[in-house]
Amino acid sequence: MIEHLAKLPTGITGFDLVAMGGLPKGRLTIVSGSAGAAKTMFAVQYLVEGAIRYGQPGVMVTFEESPSDITRNVKSLGWDLEQLVAQRKLAFVDVSPHPDTEATVSGAYELGGLISRIRSAVTSIGAERVAMDSIHALFTQLDDPALVRREMLRIAHGLRDMGVTSVITAERPIDGGPVARYGVEEFVADNVVILRNQLEQEKRRRTVEVLKFRGSGHQKGEYPFTISAQRGIEVVPLSAIELKQHSTSVRITSGNADIDAMCGGGFFRDSIILVSGATGTGKTLITTHFLAGGAAAGERCLLLAFEESREQLFRNATGWGMDFERLEAEGRLKVICEYPEISSLEDRLLEIKSAITEYKPNRVAVDSLSALERVGSVKSFREFVIGLTSHIKHQEMAGLFTSTTPTLLGGDSVTENHISTLTDSIILLRYVEIFGEMRRGITMLKMRGSRHDKDIREFTIDGTGMHVGKPFRGISGILRGEPQHTRASELERLSDLFKEG
Amino acid sequence: MTDPLHLVLFVTGDSSTAAAAIINLRRLVELLGEDRCNVEIVDTQTSPEKADAARVMATPLLVRMSPPPRRRVIGDLSQFAKVATGLGLEAELSKFRREAQDGWPGRATAPPTAGDR
Numbered sequence: 001m002i003e004h005l006a007k008l009p010t011g012i013t014g015f016d017l018v019a020m021g022g023l024p025k026g027r028l029t030i031v032s033g034s035a036g037a038a039k040t041m042f043a044v045q046y047l048v049e050g051a052i053r054y055g056q057p058g059v060m061v062t063f064e065e066s067p068s069d070i071t072r073n074v075k076s077l078g079w080d081l082e083q084l085v086a087q088r089k090l091a092f093v094d095v096s097p098h099p100d101t102e103a104t105v106s107g108a109y110e111l112g113g114l115i116s117r118i119r120s121a122v123t124s125i126g127a128e129r130v131a132m133d134s135i136h137a138l139f140t141q142l143d144d145p146a147l148v149r150r151e152m153l154r155i156a157h158g159l160r161d162m163g164v165t166s167v168i169t170a171e172r173p174i175d176g177g178p179v180a181r182y183g184v185e186e187f188v189a190d191n192v193v194i195l196r197n198q199l200e201q202e203k204r205r206r207t208v209e210v211l212k213f214r215g216s217g218h219q220k221g222e223y224p225f226t227i228s229a230q231r232g233i234e235v236v237p238l239s240a241i242e243l244k245q246h247s248t249s250v251r252i253t254s255g256n257a258d259i260d261a262m263c264g265g266g267f268f269r270d271s272i273i274l275v276s277g278a279t280g281t282g283k284t285l286i287t288t289h290f291l292a293g294g295a296a297a298g299e300r301c302l303l304l305a306f307e308e309s310r311e312q313l314f315r316n317a318t319g320w321g322m323d324f325e326r327l328e329a330e331g332r333l334k335v336i337c338e339y340p341e342i343s344s345l346e347d348r349l350l351e352i353k354s355a356i357t358e359y360k361p362n363r364v365a366v367d368s369l370s371a372l373e374r375v376g377s378v379k380s381f382r383e384f385v386i387g388l389t390s391h392i393k394h395q396e397m398a399g400l401f402t403s404t405t406p407t408l409l410g411g412d413s414v415t416e417n418h419i420s421t422l423t424d425s426i427i428l429l430r431y432v433e434i435f436g437e438m439r440r441g442i443t444m445l446k447m448r449g450s451r452h453d454k455d456i457r458e459f460t461i462d463g464t465g466m467h468v469g470k471p472f473r474g475i476s477g478i479l480r481g482e483p484q485h486t487r488a489s490e491l492e493r494l495s496d497l498f499k500e501g
Numbered sequence: 502m503t504d505p506l507h508l509v510l511f512v513t514g515d516s517s518t519a520a521a522a523i524i525n526l527r528r529l530v531e532l533l534g535e536d537r538c539n540v541e542i543v544d545t546q547t548s549p550e551k552a553d554a555a556r557v558m559a560t561p562l563l564v565r566m567s568p569p570p571r572r573r574v575i576g577d578l579s580q581f582a583k584v585a586t587g588l589g590l591e592a593e594l595s596k597f598r599r600e601a602q603d604g605w606p607g608r609a610t611a612p613p614t615a616g617d618r
Contacts, residue, residue: 094556100571101556104587107521107576112513113545113557120549142559 005215008129008165011049012042014235018219019210024191025165028156029213030135032170033195038206038227039169041077042195043131044070045232046167048079050129051089058129059091059121059164061114063137067092078230091121097141105143111151115158122162130159130166167193190214196222200377206346208235224383226346236349236387249449252363252398255293258468259286259427262442262457264450267425270396271448272389276403277429281440282459283402284308284316285466286427287365290400292322294363295332302361304352305337306371313337320465334359345376345384353391364392368402389422424448432458432472432483441478442468507539507566508588511557514546518577522561525578528605532597533590565589581605 007021016022023029033039047058062070070092071081084090095114122130139148159166172194192211197204207222225235251266254273260266267273273290275283287303294301305313313335317324327333336355343351356364366388373381392399401423426445431438443456455471456478477484510526512519523542530538545552545560555564565572565588574587581604585594597606 093553095558098556101558101573103559103562103573103575104583105575106583106587107525107579108518109559109561109576110513110516110518111559112516113511113552113560113562116513116545116549117552117557120553 005213007216009054010046011053012045012233012235013231014223014225014237015208015233017237018208018223018235019193019213020217020219023165023167024213024216026160026163027191027214028159028166028168029191029193030170031167031193031195032172034172034197037195037197038233039171039195040065040070040133041074041227042193042233043133043167043169044074044079044081047090047129047131048074048081048084048232051084051087055089056128057089057091057125058131059093059118059125059127061093061095061118061130061132063095063132063141064097064134066096066098067094076229077232079232088125091125091127093117093121095138095141097137110147111155115155118155119158119162122164128164130162130164132166132168134169134171136171200379204344205377205380208233224346224380226344226350228347228350234350236346236383252299253293253297254286255289255291255296256286256466256468258459258466259289259442262444262453262468263425263447264452267398268449269398270393271398271424272393272422273398273400273425273427274403274423275400275427275429276405278405278431281429281431282442282461282466283404283429284313284367285320285461286429287367287400287402288313288317288320288322288324289465290363290365291324291333292317292327294398295327295330299332299362300360301327301333302355302359302364303333303335304355304364304366305335306340306366307368308337310335310337319463320461321463322465334361340371340375343375345372345380348372348375349384349387349391352388356391356395356397361397363398363400365400366402368404370402370404386422428479430456430478432456432475432478434475434483434485441472442466443479445479504568505539506533506537506568507541509541509543509555509564509566511543511545511552511555511560511562511564513560514544518561521577521579522563525584525605526563529578529584532594532606563588579604 005027006025007019007023008025009016009022010019031039031042044060047060050056050058060067060070065073074081081090085092093114118130121127135152139145142148191213194209194211196207196209198207199205206225206227208225209222210218210220212218223235223237225233227233250269252269253266254260254263275286277283284307291301291303303313308316314324324333324335328335334355369385372384375381376384389399423446425447428443428445430441432441433439440459440461441456442459444452444454457468457471459466459468461467472478475483475485508526510522512522526540530540543551545557555562559575561575561577563574563578563584570589572588574584578584582598585591585598
């Protein structure tokens with residue numbers, strides 16, 4: 001039976017969600033990672049956030065880097081440690097190697113002096129947080145691993161007596177190896193957080209995992225994070241964690257009366273709509289309707305475009321009778337156009353979230369998701385899609401995403417495989433070959449929570465946009481990309497099969 | 502006449518290592534000549550700021566403050582040879598080396614105390 005220990009929020013963005021509240025309060029957590037995994041940054045950020053965000057002073061015990069080195073290194077993140085020290089929100093206990101402190105060993109010793117210094121620092125500023133970086137450096141400075149392990153246990157007990165919530169960083173030789181060198185996990189294995197920085201398909205991927213918390217809960221598995229100036233480590237939590245996703249039954253226009261009719265009156269306000277089809281089938285057109293319709297209804301609309309240039313998009317819109325320039329000038333439309341490759345998916349997600357926070361749209365369109373698919377690994381992409389859809393739903397906005405099917409007549413797309421369970425509505429666009437002519441078909445494959453048209457209808461495009469017409473009759477296999485014409489007699493036979501008794 | 506040897510011994514509380522270090526330090530002072538030495542014993546628990554200034558980590562810690570060279574020895578000081586070299590006092594203590602073996606010359610080894618090990 002798990003008792004529920006109190007948690008101390010770290011203040012590190014996203015981490016407290018993964019840790020379901022924060023670190024176990026009053027305890028020691030080991031933060032382990034291979035070289036370059038951002039362990040020291042985690043430790044420093046833990047103290048900085050504590051001081052600035054929660055008014056909790058912290059003590060930094062440094063075994064490796066000198067306080068002045070650490071201070072200098074984090075200046076670029078906008079953290080002024082000197083100021084925090086002056087304000088008595090931060091204190092250093094400097095145990096870094098120094099020429100003066102080289103010593104010969106004669107006989108037995110223990111680390112009581114260190115414990116005294118830590119206790120004194122904690123008491124003098126009333127610290128509630130302690131970070132120690134890194135245990136590996138302590139082993140390096142002393143020659144007796146068994147002694148260090150024993151003394152670390154004493155230090156852990158000492159910290160607990162002081163009532164502080166502590167982290168200690170530890171190095172693991174390689175990702176996927178033991179938690180830390182020197183068997184450290186034997187004695188301080190109650191709470192373990194692992195930071196990884198792995199090379200995956202030629203891209204670096206940073207993740208954090210709460211391996212275990214004794215006596216309290218946490219999310220399982222790895223979660224990606226980024227490091228940025230001013231905000232340091234930011235963890236990207238995924239949809240599994242964002243619990244408050246209630247849906248509304250309020251309808252909004254798709255911007256096209258025919259499509260509104262097909263889906264029982266319009267999309268739901270906080271829904272995710274996927275529009276899928278081969279190149280040229282009309283996905284951008286539906287996106288354009290979506291944006292123009294929203295703007296006309298007084299909504300703020302955000303377009304994230306990764307396929308076409310701004311000029312092209314605006315020109316297309318004009319060709320369909322919709323004036324994007326005017327909408328932009330009136331502040332009802334914001335367009336962000338970028339090459340997909342310039343950011344990693346994790347950074348991209350943060351940029352998009354930033355743009356949403358800043359502009360506060362009512363609806364968001366992404367054209368296309370497929371363009372972003374090639375930027376990262378399959379895993380990264382799935383996490384990106386989950387993170388984005390979850391964020392949009394959480395804000396109660398409508399999101400429309402386009403996805404390109406790989407072949408002209410149909411087939412599956414990777415994007416669809418990832419996103420289909422997350423979407424509320426799916427619109428499919430297909431070319432239909434009829435007796436040597438390419439016609440176009442549209443169908444509402446899925447519309448969660450509403451009756452919707454089940455036919456595959458023919459549509460046309462002209463200077464005023466999309467017009468949806470009559471359903472295709474006598475043709476099957478359209479969605480599969482192999483339209484086959486059913487003969488009249490066959491149709492009769494089929495309808496007989498389904499005739500009610 | 503040479504300057505007095507200024508030594509500071511940092512200990513933590515009254516652990517057995519502290520007690521042993523103090524005994525062994527007394528022996529060192531005896532061998533060097535009491536008028537030669539200036540000894541200070543600092544408890545890190547009661548004077549943590551002095552421990553900070555001296556960057557103390559492990560205790561017991563014996564620091565030779567002056568005259569130079571500045572040297573340090575960690576431990577209960579039970580190994581005579583290590584203390585001698587560690588403090589840069591081999592020359593002055595060399596006459597005792599033959600008796601020394603590894604422990605302190607001229608005394609029976611102290612009985613092992615029940616330690617906190």
